[in-house]
Amino acid sequence: MDKYSSPFQAARGIAVVVLCSTMFLHSARAADDLSGPWSGGDATEEPAYRKAIKEGLAEYDALHFEEARSLFRRAHSISPNARTFRGMGMTSFELRDYVSAVRNLSAALQDKRKPLSAEQRIQTRELLDRSRMFLDVCTLTVSPPKARVIIDGHAPEFEPDGTLLLGFGAHTLEARAPGMATRSLPINVRGGERRVLAVTLAPASVAGVGSANARVAQVVTAAKPASTVSSNRSAAAWLWASGGTALLAAGAGIYWARQNSQLNSCRNPLNHWACTNESTLKTQRNIGLGATVGTGAAALTMALIGILSWNSGHPSAPNHSALGCVVSPSSITCSRSF
Numbered sequence: 001m002d003k004y005s006s007p008f009q010a011a012r013g014i015a016v017v018v019l020c021s022t023m024f025l026h027s028a029r030a031a032d033d034l035s036g037p038w039s040g041g042d043a044t045e046e047p048a049y050r051k052a053i054k055e056g057l058a059e060y061d062a063l064h065f066e067e068a069r070s071l072f073r074r075a076h077s078i079s080p081n082a083r084t085f086r087g088m089g090m091t092s093f094e095l096r097d098y099v100s101a102v103r104n105l106s107a108a109l110q111d112k113r114k115p116l117s118a119e120q121r122i123q124t125r126e127l128l129d130r131s132r133m134f135l136d137v138c139t140l141t142v143s144p145p146k147a148r149v150i151i152d153g154h155a156p157e158f159e160p161d162g163t164l165l166l167g168f169g170a171h172t173l174e175a176r177a178p179g180m181a182t183r184s185l186p187i188n189v190r191g192g193e194r195r196v197l198a199v200t201l202a203p204a205s206v207a208g209v210g211s212a213n214a215r216v217a218q219v220v221t222a223a224k225p226a227s228t229v230s231s232n233r234s235a236a237a238w239l240w241a242s243g244g245t246a247l248l249a250a251g252a253g254i255y256w257a258r259q260n261s262q263l264n265s266c267r268n269p270l271n272h273w274a275c276t277n278e279s280t281l282k283t284q285r286n287i288g289l290g291a292t293v294g295t296g297a298a299a300l301t302m303a304l305i306g307i308l309s310w311n312s313g314h315p316s317a318p319n320h321s322a323l324g325c326v327v328s329p330s331s332i333t334c335s336r337s338f
Helices: 002-040 047-061 065-078 082-094 098-110 118-132 204-267 278-309
Strands: 135-143 148-151 164-167 169-176 183-189 194-200 322-327 332-337
Touching: 047 065, 047 082, 065 082, 082 098, 082 118, 098 118, 098 135, 098 164, 118 135, 135 183, 164 183, 169 194, 183 194, 204 278
Parallel strands: 135 194
Antiparallel strands: 135 164, 148 169, 169 183, 322 332
């Protein structure tokens, strides 16, 4: 056992050491990427600034990105510079807040205070390009121009070039203006796209009339199929009843023919055969004849009713009716035209 277990334990120990070393180097590189000149200290820096940076780096190494971003924001409020912008941008990217990541990383490349090193600028540009793939750049046009725009319940924050950045997912844009009807526009962001959002508001009165007309059209359109289906169901019932009555008429006709044949045989007996039930056969023949005629006439009448009442879906112009309703903020008024 010792001969084989000892090499196995040694290999396992080496693997653990390599893994721990890799994790340590990764954390050290991340901290070094964020810290840069901070690690050396600057005599002009305030103690509160250095403390916020140090604690922010510790939280970033622990993968506590919310806490790290909060500390970098605190340091930025004390001494804003390219390094604090970069720290906020990197933590925002880890938190999938890609709009904030793009804004802060872009500012980090432009700010001249504590500028980034050449290597940090390359890494920042790469991260900025990745962040832009996860949002859409929108150009918003609204008519009238003074209309108030709200996105997801908040006023939009436009970029310096006038564009609007929207992150992944579904958003809702609302535009409103005095005397105009409020309009809501759903937006689905898939990332990496440039789009134009054009919103035009209509006067409230025009929008109200259009909405009322749409409701009237819906009522009339919905009423026609219902009456057509109801009428056709009734016609189908008459036709089915006609078919059943016709079967009864056929049965009565067969009965009448058989009784009539027996009556003829009774009146003209063969081989001097004596017929004693001629009156009974005559009565039965008459009953069969009456039943045949009555059920046949009933079947024909039902068939005519079903055919005439069948609605083909194209009513004539003089005989139609429609129910129209107009909705106002305080009442609903309905009228029927014939």
